[in-house]
Amino acid sequence: MACAKAWLIVIDAQTHQNLRNGPAIVWVGRPMQVMRVGATLAPAPTSLLESRSLSVKIITIGGGEISELETLDLDAFICSQTGKSTPKALFIPTASGDADGYCATFQHVYGERLGCEVDFLLASRTDFSHQQAMHKILNADLVYVGGGNTEKMLAVWRDFRIAAALRQAGESGTVLAGLSAGAICWYEAGLSDSDRFTxxxxxxxxxxxxxxxxxxxxxxxxxxxxxxxxxxxxxxTSGERAVACDNGAAIYWHDGVAQVLSSLPNAFAYLYTPVSGEVSVERFSAGQKLPL
Incomplete structure (x- = not known):
């Protein structure tokens, strides 16, 4: 099956190791279309976390309506990773323009449902400062970044040097998490819909x-x-590796491992790997680890 001028090679996780170790026949597109890919695979990439000094717990959620409790199991998992009975949860809703309704929903889910002590980092406030951001971020047990306009969010963060505070918090053991734009932010890059806002x-x-x-x-x-x-x-076209999540799926990064989580039926994570000008796509379900 040709898609965006590239072959889509779909293999399951169990097939992955065999495919990397030698020639293999995999099904491509419609039945009876096959392609020998093993002999032309690019060298197996090293761990995505190799050479990185940052060793933190980061949960990146693909989407879902927090107000409808679609991500509640993931939210509970995020809280559990703090090891605290009443974690201090800091919500950063910059991407939504610090929307009041979003803050109220987070308070309901993380405060009332999950028993967190909730605080908010509202960068749109006129009295907001870098010092305030540092204090709030470094005193949190978990930091959750909300969805919305990723590009605008990152621009605001640059103004207040928020990234440095987040890095310091992560290195100190704070759990980092987010959904949609709040998931993209932790990676080198994301496939973003920021232009739809403007x-x-x-x-x-x-x-x-x-x-x-x-x-x-x-x-x-x-x-x-x-x-x-x-x-x-x-x-x-870029030759970059990518990971993707359905709504209700997440990837939990810890100790050099990327593990799939899910709060909805049939919610999966995917690994997109460039293969000699083509792309392989693998699907992973909850509990599986991405071969990074």
Whole structure:
């Protein structure tokens, strides 16, 4: 099956090791179309976390309505990773413009449902400062970044040097998490819809550089917003590896491992790997680890 001018090679996780170790026949597209790919695979990439000094717990969620409790199991898991009975949860809703309703929803879920002591980092406030950001971030047990306009969020963060505070917190043991834009931010880049907030009906998904705490490109909402073809093209043309999540799926990064989590049925994570001008796509379910 040709998609975005690239072959889509779909293999399952169990096949992956055999495919890397030698020639293999895999099904491509329609039945009876096959392609020998083993002999031309690019060298197996090293761990995405290799050569990185940052060793933290980061949970990146592909999407889902927190207000409808679609991510509640993931939210509970995030809280559990703090090791605290009443964790201090800091919500950063910059990407939504610090929307009041979003803050109220977070308070309900993380405060009332999950028993956290909730605080908010509201960068749009006129009295907001770098010192305030540092204090709030470094005193949190978990930091959760909300969804919205990734590009605008990162621009605001640069003004207040928020990335440095987040890095320091992560290195000190604070659990870092986020959904959609709040998931993209932790990676080197993301497939972002930021232009839809400013470009009207002519907007397109684009690669957007992010903080680089995690290597590779991240794509949220894979199953809900027709992002597969643009991501396939990005990986094929850039040569970058990418990970993607359906709504209700997440990737938990810890100790050099990337493990899939899920709060909804049929919610998966995916690994997109450039293969000699083509792209392989692997699907992973909850509990599986990405071969990074």
């Amino acid at each position: 470009a009207g009906s002519d907007w397109k998904l684009k690669r957007l550089g992010a903080l680089g705490f995690l290597p590779g490109v991240f794509c949220p909402h894979l199953d809900k917003e027709q992002r597969h073809a643009p991501l396939l093209e990005l990986v094929r």
